[in-house]
Every structure is written in C-alpha cells, then in structure tokens.
Amino acid sequence: MTEQAAAVPRPGDVERRRDEVPPPTTTPVLQARGIARSFGAVRALRDASLTLRRGEVMALMGDNGAGKSTLVKTLAGVVTPDRGEILVDGAPRRFAGPADALDAGIETVYQDLSLIDSMSAAENVFLGREPLGRGPMSRLLRLVDRRAMAERTQKAVDRIGARLPSLSSHVSSMSGGQRQALAVARATMWGRNIVMLDEPTAALGVTESGHVLEIITALKQQDIAVLMISHNLEHVFRVADRVTVMRQGRTVGELTTAEASSGDIVALITGAAPAAAATES
Numbered sequence: 001m002t003e004q005a006a007a008v009p010r011p012g013d014v015e016r017r018r019d020e021v022p023p024p025t026t027t028p029v030l031q032a033r034g035i036a037r038s039f040g041a042v043r044a045l046r047d048a049s050l051t052l053r054r055g056e057v058m059a060l061m062g063d064n065g066a067g068k069s070t071l072v073k074t075l076a077g078v079v080t081p082d083r084g085e086i087l088v089d090g091a092p093r094r095f096a097g098p099a100d101a102l103d104a105g106i107e108t109v110y111q112d113l114s115l116i117d118s119m120s121a122a123e124n125v126f127l128g129r130e131p132l133g134r135g136p137m138s139r140l141l142r143l144v145d146r147r148a149m150a151e152r153t154q155k156a157v158d159r160i161g162a163r164l165p166s167l168s169s170h171v172s173s174m175s176g177g178q179r180q181a182l183a184v185a186r187a188t189m190w191g192r193n194i195v196m197l198d199e200p201t202a203a204l205g206v207t208e209s210g211h212v213l214e215i216i217t218a219l220k221q222q223d224i225a226v227l228m229i230s231h232n233l234e235h236v237f238r239v240a241d242r243v244t245v246m247r248q249g250r251t252v253g254e255l256t257t258a259e260a261s262s263g264d265i266v267a268l269i270t271g272a273a274p275a276a277a278a279t280e281s
C-alpha cells in the first residue's frame with residue numbers, strides 16, 4: 001500500500017477503531033467460552049462467554065437469575081462447568097476447586113461475601129494464608145503473626161476508606177455494609193491478576209460505594225483486570241470500560257461504555273434489543 005493510499009480514510013475506519021478498545025493484540029487474561037451449567041432441571045448457564053483484559057474494568061450485567069453469579073463461580077473454580085472452556089492468559093485451564101483459581105491469581109468477592117461470622121476481620125482476611133511469626137520459636141510452633149495480620153488488614157481497610165469496629169471483634173457484629181467493605185478489602189489485598197466482584201456496592205452507602213469504585217479504578221491502573229457484577233448503571237458508567245450483558249444464561253452482547261448509552265444496555269438486558277453480534281459464543 002502506498003503512503004498516500006494509507007493516509008486516505010476509508011469507510012468503516014472509524015468503526016474499526018471504535019471496536020479496538022482495548023487493542024485486539026492483547027491476549028485476554030481471562031476468557032470464558034460457551035460455558036453451560038445446569039443445576040438439576042435449572043439451566044443456569046446455556047452459552048456464556050466473557051473476555052477480560054489486563055488493565056480494564058469489565059462490568060457484567062443482566063436481570064436477576066441471568067446467570068452472572070454462576071458464571072463468576074465457574075471462573076473462581078467454585079462451580080464446574082458442564083460444557084465450555086476457560087482460558088487464563090490464553091491457555092485452557094480446568095479449575096478443580098477455588099484453590100486452583102487463587103493460584104492463577106484470581107480473587108473473588110462473592111455475592112454472599114463468604115465471611116466466617118465467628119472469626120475476626122483480620123482472621124477472615126488471612127483465612128488459610130496466615131503469616132507465621134519471624135522468631136525461631138514462632139516458626140517451630142507455627143505461631144501466627146497476629147500483629148502483622150492486624151496491621152495489613154487495617155491498611156487494606158483504610159485503603160478503601162471503610163470504617164470498621166475493632167478488627168479483632170467477630171464479623172457477626174458488623175453491619176451489612178461493613179461486611180461488604182471487609183470482603184472487598186480482602187480481595188484487593190490478595191488479587192494479583194484478576195479481581196472479580198459480585199455486586200460489590202450492593203449493601204454500601206454513597207460514600208463507601210464511592211471508595212470501592214475508586215479502588216476498582218486504582219486496581220485497573222495497577223494493570224489488574226477487574227470484573228464487576230452490578231445492577232447500577234451509574235456505577236458501571238463511572239468505572240467500567242466495557243459491559244458484557246447476560247440474559248437467561250447466555251451472553252447476549254458486549255459494549256464499550258464510551259460508545260453505549262444506558263438505553264442500549266437496558267435494551268440488551270430486557271431483550272428489547274436482539275442479541276448483539278459481538279459475543280464470542
């Protein structure tokens with residue numbers, strides 16, 4: 001192609017560039033393709049797909065029961081898909097359990113938060129990953145370094161601007177919003193590659209929601225991929241780069257927030273708009 005020819009815009013150029021957010025050359029850090037999963041007679045997932053790239057925030061939207069949490073659970077190794085493929089950094093992976101997903105650097109805040117009521121905030125944050133004390137006796141007796149746990153938990157909680165009662169009191173004494181803030185703090189502390197948050201602001205007030213959204217943006221700036229399930233369009237437009245929409249167990253569209261309107265998203269959620277061609281099922 002001559003220089004002159006290359007400089008002449010051709011019809012479709014603008015559309016092509018719009019579609020290239022983020023660039024298609026980047027290998028997705030996480031991909032789900034054609035995932036199906038039934039629970040008895042309930043077909044929770046029929047054909048769900050999702051692509052997540054490093055340094056982006058992807059919102060996963062859809063009506064109640066659309067299959068969003070189930071899809072996230074398959075990516076977290078909690079639910080085994082009946083069919084379909086999961087790829088991490090382009091390589092197919094089978095997660096036998098949540099430990100495999102954690103090993104792959106995937107951290108998840110579940111919709112039910114998965115906190116243990118009879119444990120303290122710090123114990124919940126470090127559950128299964130407790131640091132041992134430094135001294136030889138601590139090593140020998142496998143004594144947990146409670147001070148380090150408390151300090152690091154406090155830092156993670158401060159980062160998201162949450163106010164919790166004493167970190168050593170039982171989680172059962174916390175409010176719904178405080179529990180949610182703690183679960184988000186835990187994920188942001190451990191997430192190395194990918195952080196998935198299932199409705200992270202559902203129980204939070206305006207101020208706490210604002211902090212969580214800021215943290216999501218900060219994770220993105222650290223090149224972590226963030227997947228956020230949300231019903232809140234305002235939050236989605238504030239932090240997400242793209243939106244994947246699910247309906248009745250299927251991925252029905254993928255939009256960029258820079259190009260889409262709330263109406264476009266709502267139409268896909270409700271089925272007023274036909275499934276978009278952009279899905280990778």
Ligand SMILES: Nc1ncnc2c1ncn2[C@@H]1O[C@H](COP(=O)(O)OP(=O)(O)OP(=O)(O)O)[C@@H](O)[C@H]1O
Pocket residue numbers: 039042043044062063064065066067068069070071111
């Ligand atoms: N363990 C299970 N056993 C039986 N049915 C299940 C199970 N988990 C999910 N389902 C069903 O699968 C469907 C999808 O559920 P899922 O929780 O993934 O939806 P969702 O999109 O996250 O909804 P919401 O917005 O209400 O959280 C629902 O019909 C639900 O009842």
Ligand SMILES: [Mg+2]
Pocket residue numbers: 068069070111198
């Ligand atoms: Mg859900």
